[in-house]
Amino acid sequence: MTDFAVILLSTILVNNFVLVQFLGLCPFMGVSNKLETAIGMSGATTFVLTLASICSYLVHNYILAPLELEYLRTIAFILVIAVVVQFAKMFIEKTSPLLYRVLGVFLPLITTNCAVLGVALQNTTKAHSFLESTLFGFGAALGFSLVLVLFSAMRERLAVADVPTPFKGAAIGMITAGLMSLAFMGFSGLA
């Protein structure tokens, strides 16, 4: 039980995929302008990341490993992720057309979110069990959602702040992200 808590804590805070491992930075910068879209994106990414880590675990352990084809895992995982994203897209289009329109182009772009592939690959290198893989993916998604929501809330404030002209827009966003990353470094040693 403590193992699972440690995995969750480590993926959400200590080894946060965005701010400590610097994976999945494009949606982090791209969808964080508004809190509402950030929350939608977090939901979609959580769905995709968890499902993708489960599917890639199954593919790796029941198809690739018995056939000694581990070297194919990158391409197989990309295939899995693309399918899961497409599935999520159809699912969201059916269940919530509004969220579908808000997310727009970023929904298919989850495919190229390197955090998703990163989670799948780290699951195999760390030889996680099924439950551990699921938790690892879910924790990574929670960590991603946490920083995305925090960051978008800050950017909503930054939009009305008196920022010096050279730092306006993306520049101050980058600086803020850097400061957040520094703050998250403070969690190292927690688990």
Added chain:
Amino acid sequence: MIELLTQHPIIAALLALVSLSLLFGGVLGFAAVRFKVEGDPIVDQIDALLPQTQCGQCGHPGCRPYAQSIANGEAINKCPPGGQSTINAIADLLDVEAPTLDAEHGEESDVATVAFIREDECIGCTKCIQACPMDAILGAAKQMHTVIADECTGCDLCVEPCPVDCIDMVPLATSIADWKWELPPSSKEQAISLIVTDQRGQLEHTGEAA
């Protein structure tokens, strides 16, 4: 079979990837049928952006018929209750240039209003009842009429037919349901009012420090 696979890893690799792709293709095909979106979502989306006053100022009997004809290529600038913000939202959705409001169909008002009948002046002619698209006016012939404020969308259509001009459009008071948190005032004024030393500097600049 197993022997063949272990002796020729390339065949195993090909077989694994091809069967994976087939499997995933099957899953997606199933999902495409299972999660098929019915109806024309674009009409729903335009309808959601329109203000739902059902006022008919665009020349259509209601908001949904107008959404339908926008989807069929009608001009998007015929909705005075929605105003410029609605035009911009629809232009954004359809990815077209946002025109300004067509004055032929009415003018945009800044504040939301609701109709109010001065009841002692009302003669009970029922003309406003026939004009109301929302059935928000209650009354009978030769009886005093009144407006159900919750149903009234403030479309002004009842003002014109009234023979004694006893209908006023009164601005809607802010209630808990439509109260909005104001964004902090932007840029300089805010910074100056927050930071005491800046405030002093500002005063010195304008020569009011003494």
